[in-house]
Amino acid sequence: MNVRRIDPYAERIRRNRLHPRHQEFARPAWRWAGPNGVTRIDPHAIGALGPNGIRRIDRSGAVVETQPLASSPIESGPSRRMVVIDDPAGFVMVVPECPEGRLSDHDRDLFGLARQLADGQTLAVTAVTFQGAVAGLEEAGADRWIDLSATVDGDTHDPESRLAALVSVEAAMSPRHWLFADSFPGGGDLGRRLAARLSRSSSHGANARAATRVWQVAEGLALSRAGDRQDIQRELPRILLALPECAKPVSETRHEARPVSIDAVGSMPSAMTSSMTAVGVVDLGRVAVDPQQIPLSQAPFILSGGRGVGDWAGFHHAAEVLGASEGASRVAVDDGNMPRARQVGATGTFVFASCYIAVGISGAVQHLQGIAKCQRVVAINRDPGCDMVKRADLALIVDGDAVLAAVCERLGQPRAAEPSEAVSEAGSGALSKEEHYHDAA
Template sequence: MSVRRIDPHAERARRNRLHPRHHEFARPAWRWTSADGVTRVNPHALGAIGPNGVKRIDRSGASVEANPAAASTSAEPARRQIVLDQPLGHVVVVPELPEGRLNDHDRDLFGLARQLADGHDLAVTAVTFLGGVAGFEEAGADRVVDLSARAGSGYDPVSRLAALVDVEAGLAPRHWIFADSLPDGGDLGRRLAARLSNQGVNHSAGGARPATRVWQLSEGKTLSRAGDRQDILRDVARVLLALPECAEPVSETLHEARPIDLEALAETPRQAEVTTAAAGMVDRGRVAVDPQEIPLAQAPFILSAGRGVSDWEGYHHAARVLGASEGASRVAVDDGYMPRPRQVGATGTFVTASCYVAVGISGAVQHLQGIAKCQRVIAINNDPSCDMVKRADLALIADGDAVLAAVCRRLGQPREQTGSDGSWTDEESRHAAA
C-alpha cells in the first residue's frame, strides 16, 4: 500500500478561498482526509438532486457499486496458492461426498486436517472413492488419491477397507480423519481403526484407539463427546472421527490437489482382492420406501398444499405420481383437509427436504421458517407477489390444481374421473351454495 503524501502548499491553497490558485486544489469530493489525518465530510457536497427536485443523500451504496475500482475490491479476497513439494508425512482425509460433491461436513474435515498439518510440513491428502470430484483445491487438499477403481458403486465397506489398508501401507499417514456419520464415514473409519488396532500398528501419535465424535482441536488435544454428558480431552489420536463444525473450513488458501499414484508407492504386491462372497456382505440395492411412511422431518421430497388447492383428490394423486411425501400449510390442516402431523412450519414440523414444492401456499412467516433448511423450493401460485414466490428458486405463476393435473397427464398417469366422483362433487357444491 502506497503512503498517502500530502502537499502542504496545496492544502494551504485549498483551505484559503482567497488564494489565487484555490480553484486548482478545491476538492469536489464530499469526503477527504485532512492534514492531520482525520476524515472530513462535507455534507453540503453530498448527495444528488432527486426527480422531485429534493436533494437526497444516497446511503444505499449504489454510487459505490458504480465505481468499478470499488466493485473489484468488494469481491472475495484472492486466495494464496500453497505448494508443498516434499511433505514429511500425510494427514489423510476421507470425505463422504454425498451426491458426488464436497459438502459442508467434508470441508470442516479438511479444515481440521489443515490445523494438524500446518506448521509440520505435512500434506493433507484426500482419499476418494469417486472419480471426477471437483473442489479439492479450495477445500485444502495438497494431494488426492483416487481409489475409484478399487471400490464399486454400491455399498462395499470391505473392499473400501482393503483399499484404505493399502493407503496405510503406502503413505503411513500420521492421522486419518473421517466424518463421524453412520452408516458411511463413521462405519468405514471404525472398521479401519479396528483393523489397525488389531494389527498392532505402532502408535506413536496418541494410541491406536480412535477418537470418535471429535468436535474441537485445541493446543494439541482433541475434545471428543462421550456418552452421559461428558467430554474427553485427549492427545490427538491416529484415527479421528469428527462431527460437523469440528473446525473452520479453509478460506484463505488454495492448494494444489496433486494426484498421487498409489501403484508407484506400493513396494509389496497388493494383498489378494477380497471377493464379496468371502467378505460376507452383499449390497442388494435400495429398497423402495413409501414416501408417506417417511417421517416428514426427514423426507427428501415434499409436495405441500395450502389454501390454493381445491381439488384434494387430484393433489393426493399427484403426490403418488411424483413419489413425494405430502405436506400442508396450517390453513389446509385447520380446514380439515390434511392431518395435523402433516403440517409444515414453525407450528408444525421443520422439514429438511432437498426439494420442496409448495402448491397454493402464499408463505406465512411461520411456514417459511419451517422450510428454511430446504435446498430447493418450487412455488406454484396464482399470486406473483406473495412471499413464497420471493423465497422460491423456481416460481410458476399458474393455478395449482390445473398444474398438478397436467403433471399427472404428462407423466402418463392421469387420474380416472369416475361418474360417481363427479356427481358427488356436484352435490357437495350444491351444499356449499345452500
C-alpha cells in the same frame, strides 16, 4: 445521496449453499465455540441491514444481508487466495460421504477440521472419494484427490471393498490422520472398521484407536462429546470421527485438488489381502420404500402443499409419481387437507431435505424456520412477492395445480379423471356445444 443497492443475483448465491461461488458471497459466521466450549456470539454480525440502513434480525432464512460485499463484484474472478503445496511433509486424509455425488455441509466441516490439522505443518489435505466426479473439492480445501471409483462401486453398499481400498491408501501414503463423518451407516461405520483394522498392526497400536463424536481439536488434543455437558479429552489420534459443525468450512483460500493415483491391488500387503477374502456383507440391491413411511425429518425429497393447492387429489398423485414425501403448511393442516404429522415448520417438524418443493405456500416465518436447513427450495406460487418466493432457489410464478398436472403428464402418468369430474366435463362440453350451435344459428 448514498443509496444502498441490492444485488438479487448475489443474494440468491448467498442463499444457495450448493452454488460454486457460495463461499465467496457468504457472510461471516456470527456464532462459534470458544476454546473452553462456550458459544460466542458477535452482536454486530447478527441480522441483516435493510435498504434504509436499519439492522433487522430474521431467523427464518428468508432475508439475506444487503450490506455491500467486501469482495470484488460478481463479474470479476474469485477473490480466494490460491494455495499450492508441491512437496508436502505428510497427508491428512478426509473421506467425505458425498450424498447425491456432491459435498454436504458435514463434509465441508470435515475439510475445515483437516485444514486446522494441516496448516502450519506443510501437510496436504487429501480427499478420498468413491465417486468419479465430485465438484467443489478445490473450494472445500483439498490439496490432493484420490479417486477410488475405478476400484470400488460407490453406488453399492460394500464396506469390505471400501475398507480394502482405504487400507491400500494407508499402506501407500501413511497419512498422519484420517477424518470421517461420525454418521451411520456412512463414515461412522467405515471409520470404525479402519480403526479396528489398523489396531491389529503392531506399528500403530493404541494410536489407531478412533476418537468418536469429535467436535473440537486444539493444541494436539481432541475433544469428544460423551453426553449432556460431558466431554472426553484425549491426545490426538490418527483416526477421528467428527460431528457436524466441528469446524468452520474453508472460505478464504482455494486449493489445487491435484489427482493422485493409487494402485489399490499392488500396494496392498498380502497379509491384509488374505484376511479380506471372506466377505461379511453382501449388497442385495436397494429396497423400495414408501416415501410416506419415511419420517418427515429424514425425508430427502418433500412435496409440500399450502392453501394455494386447490386439487388435493392431484397433489397426492403428483407426490406418488415423483416419489416424494408429502408435507404441508399449518394452514393446510388446520383446513383438514393434511394430517397434523405432516406439518412442516417451527410448530410442526423441522426438515432437512435435499429438495423441498413448496406448492401454494406463502411462507410464514414459522414455516421458513422449519426449512432453513434444506439444500434446495423450489417455490410454486401465484404471488411473486411472497416470502417463500424470496427464500426459494427456484421460483415458478404460476398455478401450482396446473404445474403438478403437467409434470405428471410429462412423466407419462397423468391422473385419471374421477367419475364426477368426467360427468362435469361432459356436461360443460355439451353446454358449450349447444351454445356454439345457438350462436351459429
